[in-house]
Amino acid sequence: MTRTPREIALWSIGILVVLLYALIPVLWIASLSLKPSDQLGDRRFIPQEISFENYETIFNTETFTRALINSVGIAGLATLISILLAAMAAYALARLDFAGKAIILSGALAVAMFPPISIVGSLFNIWREVGLYDTWPGLIIPYMTFTLPLAIYTLSAFFREIPWELEQAAQVDGATPFQAFRKVIVPLAAPGVFTAAILVFIFAWNDFIFANTLTSTDEARTVPAALAFFTGGSQFEQPIGAISAASIVVTIPIIVMVLIFQRRIVAGLTAGAVKG
Amino acid sequence: MSERSRSERRLAWMLCAPAIVTMLIVTGYPIGYAVWLSLQKYDLRFPDEKEFVGLSNYADVLTSTTWWSDVWNTVIITVASVSIELVLGMAIALVMHRAIFGRGAVRASVLIPYGIVTVVAAFGWRYAFDPASGFVQNLPLISDTAAPLTERNGSLAVIVLTEVWKTTPFMALLLLAGLALVPDELHEAAKVDGAGPVQRFFRITVPLMKPAILVALLFRTLDAFRVFDTVYIQTAGANGTETVSILGYQVLINRVNLGVGSAVSVLIFICVILIAVLFVKGLGTTTAAQRGEDN
Numbered sequence: 001m002t003r004t005p006r007e008i009a010l011w012s013i014g015i016l017v018v019l020l021y022a023l024i025p026v027l028w029i030a031s032l033s034l035k036p037s038d039q040l041g042d043r044r045f046i047p048q049e050i051s052f053e054n055y056e057t058i059f060n061t062e063t064f065t066r067a068l069i070n071s072v073g074i075a076g077l078a079t080l081i082s083i084l085l086a087a088m089a090a091y092a093l094a095r096l097d098f099a100g101k102a103i104i105l106s107g108a109l110a111v112a113m114f115p116p117i118s119i120v121g122s123l124f125n126i127w128r129e130v131g132l133y134d135t136w137p138g139l140i141i142p143y144m145t146f147t148l149p150l151a152i153y154t155l156s157a158f159f160r161e162i163p164w165e166l167e168q169a170a171q172v173d174g175a176t177p178f179q180a181f182r183k184v185i186v187p188l189a190a191p192g193v194f195t196a197a198i199l200v201f202i203f204a205w206n207d208f209i210f211a212n213t214l215t216s217t218d219e220a221r222t223v224p225a226a227l228a229f230f231t232g233g234s235q236f237e238q239p240i241g242a243i244s245a246a247s248i249v250v251t252i253p254i255i256v257m258v259l260i261f262q263r264r265i266v267a268g269l270t271a272g273a274v275k276g
Numbered sequence: 277m278s279e280r281s282r283s284e285r286r287l288a289w290m291l292c293a294p295a296i297v298t299m300l301i302v303t304g305y306p307i308g309y310a311v312w313l314s315l316q317k318y319d320l321r322f323p324d325e326k327e328f329v330g331l332s333n334y335a336d337v338l339t340s341t342t343w344w345s346d347v348w349n350t351v352i353i354t355v356a357s358v359s360i361e362l363v364l365g366m367a368i369a370l371v372m373h374r375a376i377f378g379r380g381a382v383r384a385s386v387l388i389p390y391g392i393v394t395v396v397a398a399f400g401w402r403y404a405f406d407p408a409s410g411f412v413q414n415l416p417l418i419s420d421t422a423a424p425l426t427e428r429n430g431s432l433a434v435i436v437l438t439e440v441w442k443t444t445p446f447m448a449l450l451l452l453a454g455l456a457l458v459p460d461e462l463h464e465a466a467k468v469d470g471a472g473p474v475q476r477f478f479r480i481t482v483p484l485m486k487p488a489i490l491v492a493l494l495f496r497t498l499d500a501f502r503v504f505d506t507v508y509i510q511t512a513g514a515n516g517t518e519t520v521s522i523l524g525y526q527v528l529i530n531r532v533n534l535g536v537g538s539a540v541s542v543l544i545f546i547c548v549i550l551i552a553v554l555f556v557k558g559l560g561t562t563t564a565a566q567r568g569e570d571n
Contacts, residue, residue, distance in 0.1 A: 003376055014371045015378040022385035025441060026392070028411065029400040045411040085295040092291040096284050104292055111299045113552055115502045117521040118545040119306035121528040121537050122313065126306070144302045148295055206393045208505040209521075213529050224395040228509060240409055247396040254391040262384050269446065270453035 026251065033244035040240050054245035064246055066218040067226035071250070074136050074222055075204035078143040083197050086151030093152070094159035105156070112149035119145070120213045127214055134215045139222070142210045147200045154199060154268045158192025195264040198257055205254065223250045307545060313538035320532035333539035342523065343540070347547075350519040352432060353507075354500040357439040361496060362489070364440065365447030372448070373455045386445035394442060398509035401438045405430075428516040435517060438506045443499065447492050454488025455481070486562045494555040498548055520544050 003011075028045065035042070036051035058064045093101055123142055124133070132138035162185070170180040211225035221229070227246055230239050258265060317329045337343050372382050389397065404410045407423045414420075424430025458481055466476050482489070504521040507513060513522040524544060528537030 008376075011371075011376055011378070015375070015382055018368060018371060018382050019385045021441075022388045022445075025397060025400045025404070026388060028404055029396065032403060032409070041408055043409060043411055043414045045414075085298060088291040089295040092288040096288040096291075097281065098285040098288040100289075104296065107296070108299065110552075111303050113498045113548060114303050114307075115521070115541075115544050115548050117502065117504065117524040118310060118541040118548075119303065121524070121534055121541050122306035122309040124528065125313070125534055126309065141302060144298050148299055152295060202391055208393075208395050208508070209525075212508075213525065224393050224505075227395055227399065240403055243399055244403070247393075247399060251392055251396055254393075255388055258387045258391040259384050262380070262387055265387060266383060266449055266452075269449050 026255075029244050029247050029251075032240060033248045035241065037241055054241035055249075057242050058246050058249070061242070063218055063221075063226055063230070064223070064242075067221050067223045068249070070136070070218075070220055071205060071222040071224075074139050074143070074220070075201050077136070078140045078147050078204045079197050079201045081140065082144060082147035082151045082200055083155075083193060086148055086155050086196070087193060089152050090155035090159050093156040094162075095164060105153075108149040108152045111145060112153075114145055116142075116145070116209045120209060123210075124213055134217055134219050136220050138214050139207075139210055139220055142214065143204050143207065146203055146207075150203060151196050151200050154196040155192060158196065158268070159189065161192075162188045191264060192268075195261060195268040198261055198265060199268050202254060202258075205250070307542075310538045310541050310545075313534050314542050316535045318533075318535040318538075320534060329535070333536045334543070336536060337539045337543060342518070343520075343543075345516070346518045346520050346523045349432070349517060350501060350503065350521075353436055353439070353503055353519060354497060356432075356436045357443070357500050358493060358496050360436070360440050361444045361447045362493065364444045365451050365492070368444065368448035369451035369455055372452050386448055388445075389442050390445040392442065394505040395509055397442045398438055398506040401434055401441070402510045405434050425510060426515065431511045431515045431517045435503075435506050435510055438510065439500060439503065442506075443496060447496055450492040450495070451485070451488060454485040454492075457488070458484045487559060490555060490559045490562065494552065494559070497551055497555070501548060501551060502544075520547070 031045060031047050032040065033054050034050050034052070035047045036049055036053060039048060042048065089104070092098070093104065119142070123138075127133035127138050132141070164185075166184050166188070167180045170184045171177060175183065206224070207222070208224040208228070211220075211222040212228060215221040215225060218226075223246065227243055230243055230246070314333055315328060315330060316326055317333075318326045368382070368386060372379060372386075375382060402425060404412050405424050407413050407421060412418060413422055422430075424434050462480050462484075463476055466480055471479065502521055503519050504525070507517060507519050507522050508525070511517045513519070513526065518526075520540070521544065524537060524540040527533050527540055531537070
C-alpha cells in the first residue's frame with residue numbers, strides 16, 4: 001500500500017504525540033535530579049547547569065542504599081518464589097486434563113483483584129505478634145497476593161502455546177525423558193517464564209502500600225516507601241533533588257528491561273487477560 | 277475413570293496445591309481475621325478494653341460523613357480516570373494497530389509509564405504542579421501562582437492526570453489485543469458499502485470488541501477504586517481528596533484503631549466484590565448475546 005505525504009505526516013504527528021506523552025514526566029524528573037540544589041526552584045523544564053550532587057547525596061544516604069538493597073532482595077525473592085509455584089500450577093493448567101481448571105483460574109483472578117488495604121490491618125497485627133513486622137519475609141508473603149495470580153495467568157497462557165508433542169518426538173528419537181525435557185521443553189518455555197518473571201518483578205518493585213504499612217525502619221523498607229519518608233533540612237522542606245535522583249535510579253533498570261523485552265511483555269500482558 | 281486419567285488428575289492437583297494453598301493463606305486468612313477484628317472494640321492504644329461489640333463498628337463507619345464523602349471521592353477519581361483512559365487508550369491502540377511505521381517506538385514508549393513505580397510518577401507530577409518547583413506554571417496561559425495541589429478540584433485533577441498517565445498504556449495494550457480480533461474483511465466490506473471511518477468504528481469495531489473493552493474496564497475500575505499511592509504522595513488525603521483506601525490506612529495505621537479500621541477494610545472489600553459482580557454479569561450477557569448471533 002502506498003501512502004500519501006499527508007498520511008505520513010499525520011502518522012508522524014500521532015507517533016510524536018504518544019512519545020511526548022510517555023516521556024515528558026520522566027524527562028521532567030530526570031531534569032530535576034540533575035539540577036544543582038540552588039536551581040531546583042527555577043521552574044525550568046531543562047536544567048541550565050548539570051550537576052550530579054543529588055546522586056552523590058542519595059548514594060551517601062544509608063536510608064536510600066539500604067532501601068535499594070531491600071527492594072532488589074524482596075522483589076527478587078518474591079518473583080522467584082511465585083514463579084516457581086506458578087510454573088507448577090501453570091504446567092498442570094496448560095497440559096493436564098482435570099476438572100477444576102476453571103475454578104483455579106477464576107480463583108486466581110479473584111485474588112488478583114483483592115484490595116490490599118483490606119488485609120494490611122490484619123497483617124499489621126499478626127506480623128507484630130509473630131515477629132514478621134519490619135522483615136523481608138513480612139513483605140514477601142503478602143506480595144504473593146498479587147505476584148502469584150499474575151504469574152499463573154501469564155505462564156499458563158504461554159505454556160498453552162508450547163508444542164508439547166515435540167517432547168514425545170524427542171523421546172521417540174531416543175532421548176531420555178530428562179533429556180527431552182531439558183533440551184526441548186526448557187528452551188521453549190524459558191522465554192515465557194522470563195517474561196512472566198519481569199512482569200511479576202515490576203509489580204513487586206512498584207508496591208507501596210504493604211511496604212509503607214508493614215515496615216518501620218531501614219531493616220525492610222523498600223525504595224517506594226523510603227521515598228515517602230525522605231526528609232529535607234526541615235520538616236516542611238521536601239528534598240526534591242534527592243527524591244528525583246532516587247526516582248531515576250529505581251526507574252532506569254525497569255525502563256531498560258521493558259525496552260529490551262517490549263515485544264514479549266506486551267504478549268505477556270495481554271495473553272492472560274484476553275485468552276484467560 | 278481410567279487409572280491413567282485418575283493419576284493425571286492427582287498429579288495436576290499436586291502441582292497446583294502449593295500455589296492454591298499459598299493464595300488461600302495470604303488472602304483468606306487475613307480477610308477472615310479482618311472480619312473478626314471488625315466485630316471487636318480494639319484500639320491498640322487501649323488494648324485492655326478489647327471486647328466483642330458485634331456490628332457497632334460498621335454502624336459507626338456507615339453513619340459517619342467521612343466514609344460517605346471518601347466513597348464519593350473514590351468514585352469521582354475512578355469514573356474520571358477510567359473513562360479518560362478508555363478514550364485515550366482506544367486512540368493509542370488505534371495508532372498502534374494501524375501504524376505504517378514507528379509501531380515499535382510507540383509500543384516501547386507506552387510501556388514506560390507502565391513500568392514506572394507509581395510513587396515516582398506521583399512525585400513527578402506533584403513537583404510539576406508545585407508553584408515552588410514546577411515547570412507547569414511557567415507555561416504560557418497558566419497563572420504563575422496557580423497551586424492546584426492546595427485546593428480540592430485542582431488536587432483531584434492532578435490525581436486523575438497521574439493515574440491516567442500511568443495506566444492508559446495497560447488499557448491501550450488490552451484494547452490493542454481486542455482490535456487484532458476484528459477481521460479486516462468486515463472493514464473492507466463496509467467500505468465497499470460506503471461506510472465512513474467513524475461509522476465503521478462504532479458499528480463494527482466497538483461491538484466486536486465489547487468483551488475486550490469490558491475486561492479492560494473491569495481491571496482498571498477495580499484498580500482505580502483501590503487508589504492509594506498517588507493520593508498518599510500528592511495530598512495524603514488533604515483538601516477533601518481522601519479516598520476509601522486512605523481512610524482505611526489512617527484509621528488502621530495512624531490511629532491504630534484496628535476494630536473500626538477493619539470494618540472500613542471489610543466494607544472496601546465488599547465494594548470491590550460488588551463492582552466485580554456487576555462487570556462479570558455485563559460480560560456474561562454480552563458474550564452470550566454474541567454467541568447467540570453466531571449460531
